[in-house]
Amino acid sequence: MSLTSFGPANLIKRSAETHPLTWRLRDDGEPVWLDEYQAKDGYAAARKAFADMAQDDIVQTVKDAGLKGRGGAGFPTGVKWGLMPKDESLNIRYLLCNADEMEPNTWKDRMLMEQLPHLLIEGMLISARALKTYRGYIFLRGEYTTAAVHLRRAVEEAKAAGLLGKNILGSGFDFELFVHTGAGRYICGEETALINSLEGRRANPRSKPPFPAAVGVWGKPTCVNNVETLCNVPAIIGNGVDWYKSLAREGSEDHGTKLMGFSGKVKNPGLWELPFGVTARELFEDYAGGMRDGFKLKCWQPGGAGTGFLLPEHLDAQMYAGGIAKVGTRMGTGLAMAVDDSVNMVSLLRNMEQFFARESCGFCTPCRDGLPWSVKLLMAIEHGEGQPGDIETLLGLVGFLGPGKTFCAHAPGAVEPLGSAIKYFRPEFEAGIAQAKPGVPPLARPIVIGA
Incomplete structure (x- = not known):
């Protein structure tokens, strides 16, 4: 894994002023444990948040900085935090870190958790203070075994240093943090499916509203943020809004x-x-x-x-x-x-759609049946056995599985690359359409959606 600075020739050294997420990384790739992390100003932002800032001020600072979710959806973090109830009687509330990083070709959260576990813990500690949450969970992709080991060690280090647990930094604020490994399902990247899985239920998305901020884990107010999102919080609190925007x-x-x-x-x-x-x-x-x-x-x-x-x-x-x-x-x-240029787009899309079809939770019909349907059509085209109208059927599926047509965003994300591949490389799909032979009936095909 390569990590460089802003300069293409690596001429600019990573620093706290320019690389808030990565400047503490070791050159040998080993984890930065508590003593080294604190020597590099670790937990200084948390101490500032606890000593000098009211809880609502922390929320407002994150909102003013314009921090957005880094998991893919890009929802403003401060706005999400602001949805948590103000009612002090709702004293049981939770903070969840979405670390179920199963998006193909994505490994950014893994790097942060394996090499900078205390950065995530500090981000969660400040966030918990702002949101008045007394318990947090890092919902970790089950295959990230090294990250699990490093996070659990870092949690124990933080507990021993009085940075987690009871009466943190003498503030009277309590926060417990647990690492929970999932069973390996892509759908757990959707926050309500993650909540269901954490509760021991099947990982199906929930109907919204109510949103997790009102009814989340075990029916209590809950905030869910991505790993990289939470890792931005210490630098924003430590360096301020203007610096972050610059x-x-x-x-x-x-x-x-x-x-x-x-x-x-x-x-x-x-x-x-x-x-x-x-x-x-x-x-x-x-x-x-x-x-x-x-x-x-x-x-x-x-x-x-x-x-x-x-x-x-x-x-x-x-x-x-x-x-x-x-x-x-x-x-x-x-x-x-x-x-x-050596890749055939039909084969690539067949492989992608197989993954998305397998990872569907099966809750809603368009996703449960539509994605396997696309795989069957793509397999036929890949082997030169496609029939006239198959490409139109695929485009129909792209429309019927698009945004707002399914229970969650899994299917829209699954068909977006399919629609774009047909748009830009349609001749490759047309090459897989078999020519009709006299006296030979075409392969059975469902009706074309939208016809």
Whole structure:
């Protein structure tokens, strides 16, 4: 895993002023434990929040900074915090960290938890203080076994230092933190499915409203934030709103920095902390080094398998939510994937849709039946056995599984890359349509949606 600074040649050293998430990282990749973390100003922001700031002031500071969720949806964090009830009689409330990082091509949260576990704990401690939550859970992807070990050790270190548990920093505030490993389901990245799983239920999304801020874990007020989101909180509290807003590039509507990356057949696949507003071309050429010798960039996804494909001419788009929206898709997690010219798009999409179909919770019909239907059609086209009308059926599925058509956002994310692949590479799909032979009936096909 590669972590570089703002400069393409790594000429600028990471610092607290420019790289709030990664400046404490060790060059050898080993975890930063409590003594080293505190020597690098760790928990200084938490001490400031406890000693000098009212709880509502912490919420307002995060809101003024414009911090948005880093899990892919991009919802304003301060606004979400503001939804938690003000009623002091509701004294049982929870803070959940969404660490179920199962988006293909995404590993940013894993790096933070494995190498900087105390940064996440400090972010959760400050957030718990702001939200008046007495208990927190890190809901961790089950396959992240190393992260689980490191987080549990860091929690014990923090407890021993009086930074978790009873009467934290002499404030009278209590906060317990637990690491909970999930069973490995993509749908647990949806916050209400995560809550159901934490409660020991099947990981189905819940109907909203009520939202978790009103009725969450065990029916109590609950706030759910992503790992990277929570890791931004200490720097905002420690350095202030104006500093945080100054980090992004001109033209970006999002503030701060973001962990971004590139995978695929690039020369230097990796992960970097960069300011919002850097162009995808800088990320691809200056950091990832462009394509390996002998390969040509065919297309790319800006932030995980659930985002639409873009072409090489879209690389000049700025990497922030609005910048990527201008070229027709979502930024998602910000970890891009390069697709080289040797890849057949039908095969790639069949593989993707198989993953999404398998990970569907099966709760609603469009997702449960529509995604496997797309897989069957793609498999037929992949083997040259597609029938006339199959591409139109796939496009019909893209429409009927789109935003607002299903119970949660799983299906819309699953079909977004399919729709964009057909848009830009339709001839590859048409090549898999079998020519009708006299006297041979076509393969059985369902009716075309929308016909």
